[in-house]
Amino acid sequence: MAHIHDSSTPFPSPRVWLITGSSTGFGRALAEAVLAHGDRLVATARHPEQLQDLASHFSDQLLLLPLDVTNEEQCLWVMKQTMQHFGRIDVLVNNAGYGLFGAIEEASAQEVRQQFETNVFGLLNVTRAVLPVMRTQKHGHILMMSSVGGFLSFMGTGIYNATKRAVEGLSDALAQEVGPLGIRLTIVEPGSFRTNFTGGSLKTAEHTIGAYAQTSGMVVEYTRHHMHGTEPGDPARAAKALIQVVEHPEPPLHLALGADALQMMRGKLAEVKQDWETWEAVSVSTAFPTPAKH
Numbered sequence: 001m002a003h004i005h006d007s008s009t010p011f012p013s014p015r016v017w018l019i020t021g022s023s024t025g026f027g028r029a030l031a032e033a034v035l036a037h038g039d040r041l042v043a044t045a046r047h048p049e050q051l052q053d054l055a056s057h058f059s060d061q062l063l064l065l066p067l068d069v070t071n072e073e074q075c076l077w078v079m080k081q082t083m084q085h086f087g088r089i090d091v092l093v094n095n096a097g098y099g100l101f102g103a104i105e106e107a108s109a110q111e112v113r114q115q116f117e118t119n120v121f122g123l124l125n126v127t128r129a130v131l132p133v134m135r136t137q138k139h140g141h142i143l144m145m146s147s148v149g150g151f152l153s154f155m156g157t158g159i160y161n162a163t164k165r166a167v168e169g170l171s172d173a174l175a176q177e178v179g180p181l182g183i184r185l186t187i188v189e190p191g192s193f194r195t196n197f198t199g200g201s202l203k204t205a206e207h208t209i210g211a212y213a214q215t216s217g218m219v220v221e222y223t224r225h226h227m228h229g230t231e232p233g234d235p236a237r238a239a240k241a242l243i244q245v246v247e248h249p250e251p252p253l254h255l256a257l258g259a260d261a262l263q264m265m266r267g268k269l270a271e272v273k274q275d276w277e278t279w280e281a282v283s284v285s286t287a288f289p290t291p292a293k294h
């Protein structure tokens with residue numbers, strides 16, 4: 001690959017962050033950590049009143065705004081408010097999202113569309129609103145909240161996994177496009193963290209099919225009844241890790257969060273590598289025997 005010239009301007013300090021889905025879980029934990037760290041924050045949520053306690057403690061550092069990421073106009077309005085209030089944006093955290101669980105066949109077209117509407121199209125709405133500002137500034141860092149499920153899939157979570165694969169697919173390209181403009185991008189791949197993800201936020205396909213009861217159905221049942229509140233990952237520790245990454249001069253493109261995430265992704269990588277090696281002779285047998293003439 002060609003050498004990419006780094007035309008970025010240095011990050012000002014304190015940084016200005018914008019986080020989507022700040023009401024609970026990772027978003028809330030990161031909001032608290034960013035404020036405690038002394039940085040400035042635009043905390044957005046569908047119901048910003050849920051963050052009122054932070055507003056009273058950190059009134060100088062915090063701008064609280066309503067944002068449903070599926071509303072493109074509201075994303076542009078949030079960006080305008082951010083610029084009026086803080087004059088710049090240094091870090092965007094595309095965090096808002098939820099899981100739709102159920103077998104692929106069980107999920108209705110509408111449930112699938114809603115899932116992509118939030119996790120993919122919503123994330124793109126926010127990103128498109130923020131990029132013109134970051135390009136003008138010649139600096140910025142975008143954190144894309146993917147998942148271990150953006151790297152491998154599990155039965156019962158295939159549609160959710162597909163949204164996170166989409167996030168990874170677009171992020172990989174975006175990082176190459178905006179890197180030369182001074183904008184960094186990190187894809188965050190958490191394992192299981194103790195948030196509202198497996199609690200009140202979890203959506204399951206309304207229509208169930210008996211044939212999947214012992215496969216994906218078991219995954220859904222386990223997640224719903226046994227997982228919530230027992231996940232190994234601590235969102236507050238994840239928040240500290242994210243601040244560390246943002247402050248690093250050479251942040252990674254991929255960041256796994258949690259030992260479980262690392263183990264699963266290493267396993268998947270080994271599986272893919274094994275397939276490539278076993279089938280290498282077939283893979284390389286598909287080219288024309290002689291190179292094309294120009």
Ligand SMILES: NC(=O)c1ccc[n+]([C@@H]2O[C@H](COP(=O)([O-])OP(=O)(O)OC[C@H]3O[C@@H](n4cnc5c(N)ncnc54)[C@H](OP(=O)(O)O)[C@@H]3O)[C@@H](O)[C@H]2O)c1
Nearest residue numbers: 021023024025026068069096097147192193195196197201
């Ligand atoms: N927890 C895990 O184990 C885990 C693992 C891998 C990846 N993740 C990812 O981490 C991110 C955060 O999830 P979490 O674990 O912190 O779960 P969470 O506690 O349920 O938080 C999700 C947040 O997203 C918000 N949200 C959902 N739809 C939205 C919309 N249309 N517009 C704006 N905000 C919206 C929710 O707001 P409301 O309060 O209004 O619903 C909530 O603030 C998600 O992208 C999730 O896929 C989580």
